[in-house]
Amino acid sequence: MAPMLEVKNLRVSFPTHRGRVEVVKGISFDVGRERLGIVGESGSGKSMTGRAILKLIRKPGLVTADRMSFDGIDILSQNEKQMRSIRGARISMVMQDPKFSLNPVMTVGQQIAEALVTHEKLGRREVNERILAMLDAVRINDPKRVAGLYPHEVSGGMGQRVMIAMMLIPEPELLIADEPTSALDVSVQAQVLDIIDDLVTRKGMGLILISHDLNLVSRYCDRILVMNSGTVVEECAAGQLDKASHPYTRGLLAAMPTMNENRDELPVLDRTQWAGT
Amino acid sequence: MSLEPQTTISPASISPTKRRWGRGISAILGFAATVFLTFLGLLAITFFIGRVIPIDPVLAVVGDRASKAVYEAARASMGLDQPLYIQFVQYVGNVLSGNFGMSVSTGRPVIDDISRFFPATLEMATIGIIIGVIIGVPLGVLAASRQGSWVDQIIRVVGLLGYSMPAFWLGLVGLALFYAKLRWVGGPGRLDVFYDGLVSPVTGLILVDSLIAGEYEIFWNAVSHLILPASVLGFFSLAYIARMTRSFMLDQLNQEFVTTARVKGVPERIVIWRHAFNPIRVPLITVIGLSYAGLLEGSVMIETVFSWPGIGNYLTTGLLNADMNAVLGSTLVIGAVFIFINKISDVLYRVLDPRAR
Numbered sequence: 001m002a003p004m005l006e007v008k009n010l011r012v013s014f015p016t017h018r019g020r021v022e023v024v025k026g027i028s029f030d031v032g033r034e035r036l037g038i039v040g041e042s043g044s045g046k047s048m049t050g051r052a053i054l055k056l057i058r059k060p061g062l063v064t065a066d067r068m069s070f071d072g073i074d075i076l077s078q079n080e081k082q083m084r085s086i087r088g089a090r091i092s093m094v095m096q097d098p099k100f101s102l103n104p105v106m107t108v109g110q111q112i113a114e115a116l117v118t119h120e121k122l123g124r125r126e127v128n129e130r131i132l133a134m135l136d137a138v139r140i141n142d143p144k145r146v147a148g149l150y151p152h153e154v155s156g157g158m159g160q161r162v163m164i165a166m167m168l169i170p171e172p173e174l175l176i177a178d179e180p181t182s183a184l185d186v187s188v189q190a191q192v193l194d195i196i197d198d199l200v201t202r203k204g205m206g207l208i209l210i211s212h213d214l215n216l217v218s219r220y221c222d223r224i225l226v227m228n229s230g231t232v233v234e235e236c237a238a239g240q241l242d243k244a245s246h247p248y249t250r251g252l253l254a255a256m257p258t259m260n261e262n263r264d265e266l267p268v269l270d271r272t273q274w275a276g277t
Numbered sequence: 278m279s280l281e282p283q284t285t286i287s288p289a290s291i292s293p294t295k296r297r298w299g300r301g302i303s304a305i306l307g308f309a310a311t312v313f314l315t316f317l318g319l320l321a322i323t324f325f326i327g328r329v330i331p332i333d334p335v336l337a338v339v340g341d342r343a344s345k346a347v348y349e350a351a352r353a354s355m356g357l358d359q360p361l362y363i364q365f366v367q368y369v370g371n372v373l374s375g376n377f378g379m380s381v382s383t384g385r386p387v388i389d390d391i392s393r394f395f396p397a398t399l400e401m402a403t404i405g406i407i408i409g410v411i412i413g414v415p416l417g418v419l420a421a422s423r424q425g426s427w428v429d430q431i432i433r434v435v436g437l438l439g440y441s442m443p444a445f446w447l448g449l450v451g452l453a454l455f456y457a458k459l460r461w462v463g464g465p466g467r468l469d470v471f472y473d474g475l476v477s478p479v480t481g482l483i484l485v486d487s488l489i490a491g492e493y494e495i496f497w498n499a500v501s502h503l504i505l506p507a508s509v510l511g512f513f514s515l516a517y518i519a520r521m522t523r524s525f526m527l528d529q530l531n532q533e534f535v536t537t538a539r540v541k542g543v544p545e546r547i548v549i550w551r552h553a554f555n556p557i558r559v560p561l562i563t564v565i566g567l568s569y570a571g572l573l574e575g576s577v578m579i580e581t582v583f584s585w586p587g588i589g590n591y592l593t594t595g596l597l598n599a600d601m602n603a604v605l606g607s608t609l610v611i612g613a614v615f616i617f618i619n620k621i622s623d624v625l626y627r628v629l630d631p632r633a634r
Contacts, residue, residue, distance in 0.1 A: 056539060080545070088542035095540070100533035105556050105631060115541040150631040166541070 003030035004206050005053065005091075005174060008067040012048045015060050023048050025230035031174065035200065035207040037217030037238070039252075040227035046210045049227075050176045053208075054091055055083050071173070089119040092172040094196070097183035098159025102151035109147030112166045119170045134165040138195050157188035161195060168199055174206040182212070193220055214241075214252055226252075233274065247273035312620055317369075319612040323605050324368050328361070332599050337381055372609065378602035382594060387606035390591060395610060396481025397467060398580070398587035401507050402572035408511025409518050410565055416515070417522025421530060422549050432519060439516020444509065448582035451505050463502035465584035472498050506583040510576060514568040521564045522557070529553040559630045566622040573614045 012024040024045040029036070040046045052063045055075060068075045070091060078086065095101035103111055112131050116122065122130070135143035138161040151159060160180060167175065177196060181189040197220055200207045211217050217224055218238045226234035226249045234246040244250060251269040327334075335352045343351070352358055356367055371377070377387035420432040455461045463469060467483055476483065476490045484503070487496040529535060530553050538552040539545075577589040588607055595603030626633045 054540060056536065084542045084544060086542070087540055093540045095533055095537055097533065101537045103534040103538070103552055103556070105629070106551075107631075114538075114543060118542050118544075152632050163537075166537075170542075 002072070003032045004071055005031040006067060006069050007053070008065060010049065010052060010065040010068060011063070012045070012052050012057055013062050015062075020062070023230055024052065027225075027227070027230075027232045029225055029232065029235070031206050031208060033173075033204055033206050034223060035197075035209060035221040037209045037211065037221030037224045038227060039211060039214050039217050039224060041212055043229070044227040045230040046227050047178050050093060050178045050208065050210050053176065054087055054093060056087075085119070088115055088167070088172065089170045090172050091174045091176065092167040092170070093176040093178060094160075094163055094167050094180045096179040098151065098154075098156055098163050099183065101163060102159060104151055106150075107147065108149050108151065108154065108162050112147070112162070112169055115166045116169045130169060131165075134169045135162070137168075137199065138162070138165045139191075140165075156184050157192060160184060160188075160192050164192070164196060164199070168203075171203065172205065174208070175200060176208045176210065178210045179212070180209075181216070189216070196220075215256065228274075308620070308624075312616065315616050316613065319609065319616065320369055320372060321365070323609050323612070324365050326608070327601055327605050328364075330601065332601055334601055337599060337601070377606035377609070380595070380603040380606075381600045382598040382603065387602045390603065391588070391606055391610055392481060393478075394586055394588045394591040396478075397585060398573060398589065400482045400484060401503060401510060401579075401585060401587065402569065404503060404507035405510030405572050406514055406565065406569040408508060409514030409568065412511070413515035413518030414522050414561065417519040418526055418549065418554060420519065420523045421526030421553075422545075424527060424530075429523075432523070436516045436520040436523075439513050440520075443578075444513065444576060445578040445582050447512070448506065448509050448579055451509060452582070455505055462505045463498060465502075465582075467499060467502055467585065468495065469498055469502075506579050506585060509579055510572055514572060517568055518561075518564060522561060525557040525560055526553055529557055556630075559626055559633070562622045562625050562629070566618045570615050570618045573618075574611050 007030070008028045009026045010024055010028070011022055011026050013020045013022040015021075023043075027045075027049065038046045038049065048057065051057055052065075053068070053070075053075070055063065055078070057063050063076070065076060070086065073086070075083075075086075102108070106114075109131055112134065113127050116127055116130060131147055132143045135146060140146050140158065140161055146154065146158070146162070151162075154162065160183075164180075175196070180196065181192050184192060193216070196207070196209075199205075207221075209217055209221055214226075218241050221238050224234075224236055224238055224241060225232050226244070226246065228248045234244050234249045236244055241249075241253070244253065248269070251267070251273070254267050255269065257263070257266060335348060335355060335357060338355070339347055339351045349358075356364060359367070375388050377391070379385070380387045380390055383390055416432050416435070420429045423429050452464065456464045466473075472495050476486045476492055476495055479486050479489055483499040484496060487493070487499060526549075530549075532553075535548060535552050538548045543552070574589065577593050579585065580587040580590040588610065592604060592607040592611075594600070595607065
C-alpha cells in the first residue's frame with residue numbers, strides 16, 4: 001500500500017541579496033498512519049518542511065520536489081482553491097504558540113466554528129454540539145464557558161488545547177504538530193502531547209511531530225527523522241535511537257543527561273565531524 | 278460587522294459573554310467625569326493663553342487715545358480688575374452659558390459667528406473624511422494584500438502625492454479644470470449667489486437644511502459647490518488613511534494567527550477581512566479620528582481658495598485682527614471637537630477590542 005504522504009527530494013529556498021538560500025535541501029520521507037517525529041535544532045528546516053507540505057510558504061519562497069503527494073494527490077500541482085479544500089479538512093497543523101496563533105478578537109468558539117464550517121455546511125445547532133464535544137475531547141472542563149472566552153482570557157496550556165480542538169474538528173487524516181509544546185510550561189507539555197497522541201491514535205490519523213526535543217519525540221513517535229541544516233541526517237525507529245550512527249545524532253544523544261550518572265561536564269556538539277554549519 | 282463577507286459564525290452560546298451591564302452606570306459616570314475634567318483643562322488653557330498674550334483687550338476696545346479714567350472704567354466693566362481666579366470662574370460661567378464675548382472684527386457675538394462658520398467646516402470635513410475612509414481603507418487593504426505588486430506601487434504613489442502636494446495648488450487646479458473649464462462643479466462659496474440666504478438655517482449644514490425645507494434645487498447646488506473642496510480634503514485624508522491601513526495590514530498579515538486561518542483552509546478574502554482587518558479597526562479609528570479632527574480644525578488653505586466661510590478662515594482673520602475673543606472662542610470649539618472625537622474613539626475601542634474591556 002502506498003503511504004499517505006510521500007515526499008521526494010523536497011527543496012525550499014528563499015532569495016537573499018547573495019542569491020537563493022536553500023533552507024531545505026532535498027529531503028525525502030514517507031508518512032503512513034503512524035507517528036513520525038522530525039527533530040532538529042533551530043534553523044534546521046523542520047518547520048519549513050511542515051509548511052511546505054501545506055503549501056504555506058509565501059512568495060518569494062520557492063518549493064520544489066520530485067514528488068510530493070498526499071493520498072495520490074500531487075500537492076505541488078494543486079491550485080490555491082484545491083489546496084484550501086485540503087488544508088484543515090485533510091491535513092492540518094497545530095501551531096507553536098497559542099499566544100500568537102489564536103486570533104485575539106475572536107472568541108475561542110468562533111475560531112473553532114470557523115475551522116468546521118469552512119469545510120462542512122452544518123446547522124448552527126450541530127456546529128455548537130460539535131464544538132462542545134471537541135472541547136470536551138481535549139479535556140476542557142466547562143466547554144460552554146470556554147467557548148465564549150477570548151484567547152487572552154485562557155492560559156497557555158488551555159490555548160494550545162483549543163488549538164488542537166480547532167485543528168482536529170474537521171477530522172483531518174494527517175496532523176502536523178509544529179513545536180506544539182515549546183511555548184508551554186513543562187508541567188503542561190506532557191498533558192498536551194498526551195491529548196494529541198490519544199486523539200491521533202483513536203482516529204487512526206497520521207502525525208508529524210516537529211520538535212527540537214529528541215527525548216520527547218522518541219517518547220511519542222514511532223519513527224524519527226533527524227534534520228540538520230536542511231538535510232535528513234538520520235532516519236530510524238524510535239526504539240532504535242540508541243543505535244543511531246550519524247555523528248550529529250550521536251552528539252545530541254551524548255549531550256543528554258540521564259538520571260543516574262556522574263558526568264562533571266556534558267559534551268558539546270563537535271560540528272566538524274559531519275561538516276555541519 | 279458589515280465588512281465581513283461571509284455569514285456570521287457566532288451562534289448564541291459561543292459569542293462573547295454579555296457581562297457589561299452591571300458596570301454600565303459607573304462607566305457612564307466615569308466617562309462624564311473625564312469629559313468634564315478634560316474640558317475644564319481646556320478652558321484653563323484658553324483662559325491662560327488669553328491672559329498671557331501681549332494684546333491688551335481693554336486697549337482693543339477703547340483705543341490707544343482713551344484717557345486713563347475711560348481705560349480704567351472699561352477695564353472694570355470687563356471684569357479685568359478682579360483677581361485671576363475670580364476671572365477664571367467668570368470665564369467658565371460665561372463659556373458654559375454660551376457667552377464667548379463680542380468679536381471685534383465682525384461686531385457680532387463670537388458664539389453667533391461660530392455657529393455660522395463652524396457648520397460650513399463641519400459639512401466639508403465630514404464629506405471629506407467619508408471620502409477618505411470609503412476609498413482610503415479599501416485601498417490600503419488592497420495594497421497590503423498585494424504587497425510588492427503594481428497595484429501596491431500605484432497606491433503608494435497616490436499616497437505619496439497626497440503627502441507632498443500642496444493643498445492650495447490642488448484646489449486651484451481643481452477649480453480651473455472642473456469649474457472654469459469643464460463646468461462640472463460649482464465655483465467658490467457654499468452656494469450660487471442667487472440661492473444665498475433662501476433656506477433658513479436650522480442646523481447650519483446647507484445639505485441638511487435644504488432637505489428639511491424641501492428645496493432640492495438648492496441641495497444639488499450645495500452639493501456641486503461642496504464636492505470639489507471636500508474631494509480635495511478627502512484626497513489628503515485618503516492618502517494618509519491608505520498608508521496607515523497598508524502598514525497596519527502588513528503587520529497583521531505577518532502574524533501567526535493569520536497563518537492559522539490559512540491552515541484551516543479559510544478563503545483568502547476572509548483571511549484578509551476577518552482575521553487581518555478586524556484587529557486593526559482599533560488603531561484605524563485613532564488614525565481616522567485624528568484626521569477628522571484635523572479637518573474640522575479648518576483647512577485655512579482650502580477655505581481660502583474656495584472662499585469657504587469656515588472656522589479656519591474665521592480663526593485666521595481673528596488672529597490677524599488681534600480679535601482675541603474670536604480666537605479663543607474658535608480654539609475652544611476646536612478643542613472641544615478633539616475631546617469629543619477622542620472620547621468617541623475610546624468608546625469604540627472598547628466595543629471593538631475584547632482586550633480593552
